Amino acid sequence: MDSVAGPDFICIGMQKAGTDWLYDQLQFHPDFWMPPIKEFHYFDRDEPRIGRAKTFLQMPPKRLEKRLSRRRPWDERDWQFLEEASRLSGALDIQRYAALFRYKGDLLSGEITPGYSTLREEIIARIGEELPRTKIILLIRDPIARAWSQISMAQRHDNFDASVLDNPVSFAEFLRNSALVGDRSFPTRIFERWSRCAPHLSIRFFLFDAIVDDADAARDMILGHLGADPNKKSGALPSDHNRKSQLPKLPLADENLGVLIEYFRNELRACAALFGGSARTWPAKYGL
Numbered sequence: 001m002d003s004v005a006g007p008d009f010i011c012i013g014m015q016k017a018g019t020d021w022l023y024d025q026l027q028f029h030p031d032f033w034m035p036p037i038k039e040f041h042y043f044d045r046d047e048p049r050i051g052r053a054k055t056f057l058q059m060p061p062k063r064l065e066k067r068l069s070r071r072r073p074w075d076e077r078d079w080q081f082l083e084e085a086s087r088l089s090g091a092l093d094i095q096r097y098a099a100l101f102r103y104k105g106d107l108l109s110g111e112i113t114p115g116y117s118t119l120r121e122e123i124i125a126r127i128g129e130e131l132p133r134t135k136i137i138l139l140i141r142d143p144i145a146r147a148w149s150q151i152s153m154a155q156r157h158d159n160f161d162a163s164v165l166d167n168p169v170s171f172a173e174f175l176r177n178s179a180l181v182g183d184r185s186f187p188t189r190i191f192e193r194w195s196r197c198a199p200h201l202s203i204r205f206f207l208f209d210a211i212v213d214d215a216d217a218a219r220d221m222i223l224g225h226l227g228a229d230p231n232k233k234s235g236a237l238p239s240d241h242n243r244k245s246q247l248p249k250l251p252l253a254d255e256n257l258g259v260l261i262e263y264f265r266n267e268l269r270a271c272a273a274l275f276g277g278s279a280r281t282w283p284a285k286y287g288l
Helices: 019-027 052-058 061-068 076-086 094-104 114-118 121-130 143-156 162-166 168-177 187-197 208-213 215-226 254-263 265-275 277-285
Strands: 009-011 110-112 135-140 202-207
Touching (some): 019 215, 135 208, 143 265, 187 202, 202 215, 208 277, 254 265
């Protein structure tokens, strides 16, 4: 295990492609100290900060206890991390950001923020320059399934007007103009932009299909890539643990599936060519 100064890795998404699963697997693995905040959002805000640190520190004890029930037990270094992170604001300072990871000691650590998939190019370049040994991970999901999962999540949180689904023309217009789907739904663009703007960083992708098909093998592959021991298991947490698996999704009508297929037609083919593996099956799955 070769831990580096700063984050050993940054997972840049994609949203709805297994990032919660990855955080859970790593936070319970003995080779890692994962920060008590999964998503920092430090690099994708107009004013860099880690706002959820203050939220945790100010949370009423009973509410915090409920939140912690889904996480590993916290110790003193977690509270020290939150105190320091709550003071991190102002101009972008990658070295102050990197210093937060000293609480890991000799273990591995990193952050998982799907919003980083659409970072500005100049920010990506700075990360590449100032964190040259940090590994970048991209979890990739079939764009249609990913987009529909995100739309369903937005609907559960009352952030999506489901009436746009009543008319395929309205739904197509929504896809073209909504930030809810946007660039984060195009993994080939994400991978190309990060590879081009930070060419010296180690950037590796993993397919969501592999997690679904064989969670043990997918976990072991990611652990090995990060320098951890795949033979050590994540405590009592099974590899196929998914705390969001029972959340309801919107029904997908055939006409709206057709709109999604047309919208992602070129991206599905580009994914098959660039990523290979199960991505090669995506176009045929939708009749392309």
